Amino acid sequence: MVAEQEIETPEPKPGELGETVPDAAEETAATGAEEAVEAAEAEAPAATADDGVTDDADTGADGDDPAGRLTALLKALEDAQARVDEHWDQVLRVRAEMENLKRRQANELEKAHKFALDGFVRELLQVRDSLELGQDAARDEGADLAKLREGTALTLKLLADVMSKFGVERIDPEGEPFDPAYHQAMTLQPTADAAPNTVVTVIQKGYLLNGRLVRPAMVIVASAPVSEQA
Numbered sequence: 001m002v003a004e005q006e007i008e009t010p011e012p013k014p015g016e017l018g019e020t021v022p023d024a025a026e027e028t029a030a031t032g033a034e035e036a037v038e039a040a041e042a043e044a045p046a047a048t049a050d051d052g053v054t055d056d057a058d059t060g061a062d063g064d065d066p067a068g069r070l071t072a073l074l075k076a077l078e079d080a081q082a083r084v085d086e087h088w089d090q091v092l093r094v095r096a097e098m099e100n101l102k103r104r105q106a107n108e109l110e111k112a113h114k115f116a117l118d119g120f121v122r123e124l125l126q127v128r129d130s131l132e133l134g135q136d137a138a139r140d141e142g143a144d145l146a147k148l149r150e151g152t153a154l155t156l157k158l159l160a161d162v163m164s165k166f167g168v169e170r171i172d173p174e175g176e177p178f179d180p181a182y183h184q185a186m187t188l189q190p191t192a193d194a195a196p197n198t199v200v201t202v203i204q205k206g207y208l209l210n211g212r213l214v215r216p217a218m219v220i221v222a223s224a225p226v227s228e229q230a
Contacts (some may be wrong), residue, residue, distance in 0.1 A: 167210040171183075175194075188222075192227065
């Protein structure tokens with residue numbers, strides 16, 4: 001028998017069976033392209049981050065300048081301080097004017113209190129002069145009584161005119177109904193000649209000053225006769 005021998009079949013070499021053998025240059029180019037793509041993808045986020053920082057920095061430099069803002073704030077502060085100074089100066093001026101006005105009013109009020117009766121006294125002097133003339137005339141032994149009476153009447157009229165000029169009004173309520181606001185009853189007098197509660201006699205006249213009671217009139221008030229009261 002013929003011994004079986006293993007026959008080794010040689011492996012076909014590349015290219016012998018019609019297969020295409022990749023070119024080393026093409027493999028190297030493909031590998032380099034893939035690495036380049038991977039490197040570009042890896043660097044893209046970093047570049048984007050860098051671009052963002054750069055843009056922010058540029059924006060901060062152009063749109064939000066700290067030095068410019070500080071200058072504007074200082075200018076606004078100076079303007080505000082100038083307005084405050086102006087207003088404070090006005091306040092001081094107004095305060096000084098108020099103080100001067102207050103002093104002037106105080107002086108005028110003091111003068112008004114001291115010399116409020118100046119005009120009244122001036123008018124009253126002529127009444128005193130008339131009284132003194134009448135007194136001197138009455139001292140003469142041959143004085144005419146009728147003339148003295150006439151002079152006295154003229155003096156009283158002059159005094160009444162002066163008092164009326166300064167708002168003094170006389171209260172003479174004889175024959176009028178009794179008014180407790182302006183009259184002071186001294187006594188009651190039963191009489192049939194006047195209605196009850198009527199002033200029959202004025203003992204002392206009263207006076208008003210510009211409508212305000214200075215002194216009430218002292219009067220005697222009529223009442224019903226005793227026979228009618230019984």
